[in-house]
Amino acid sequence: AVFETSLGTFRAEIFADRMPLTASNFLDLAQRGFxxxxxxxxxxxxxALVFGCPYSRDAFSPRAGQGFPPPGSRFATWTDGRPVARDGRGAIVDEFPMCPRLSNHAGTLAMCNLGERDSCGSQFFVNVAHNLFLDFFDDSSPAAHPVFGRLLDDGLDLAKKIA
Structure with missing residues (x-):
């Protein structure tokens, strides 16, 4: 995946093999131009830097941070082509605890959620520090943000400049 910002471009590896549902949700939205x-x-x-809200097309929208993909929209997993439907608000079901324990290390990408089960949609963040308390397997916090990719090359340096 390639991210273009006003301060430069960074690339990321998406973990479609380790996080097939979460990664496929992201890749589908990216491929559609969402x-x-x-x-x-x-x-x-x-x-962290937070991206992915459809309301952020207007940089000054008071609704930025509240949006989801289209409700009921469909996509297929990249690993096996399994059809998946987003729910009535545009969210997908959680992959944890079945998924690998990928920590929110600096340079990783993780899905945002509403602090409740099955609420990941289109919004995601780039960790610019090791945010262990955001891991779904860390009991010190109720936060549960699944990691689905990582920045490549000097992407973390650029993300830190933005943050």
Whole structure:
């Protein structure tokens, strides 16, 4: 995946083999152009950059951070072509605890959710620090954000500049 920002471009590896549902959701949206023209709608200094809300097309929208993919939209997993439908708000079901324990290390990409089960949609973040408390397998916090990719090359350096 390639991310173009006003400060430069970074690339990411998407873990379709380890996180087939979450990665396929992201890849489907990217392939359809869903992410084109969206802005980083939230920066948590020294922690994360948040992208992927359809309302962030307008950089000043008060709804930025509240959007989802189209409700009931469908895609196929990249690994086996299994058909998947997003729910009535546009979210997918959680892959954990069946998925690998991929930690929210600096440079990883993880899906945002509403702090409740089965609420990942289109929004994701780039970790610019090791945010262990965001791991679904860390009991110190109720947060559960599945990692589905990682930045390549000097992508983390650029992400840190933005954050």
């Amino acid at each position: 992410y084109d023209g969206l802005h980083v709608h939230r920066v948590v200094p020294k922690m």
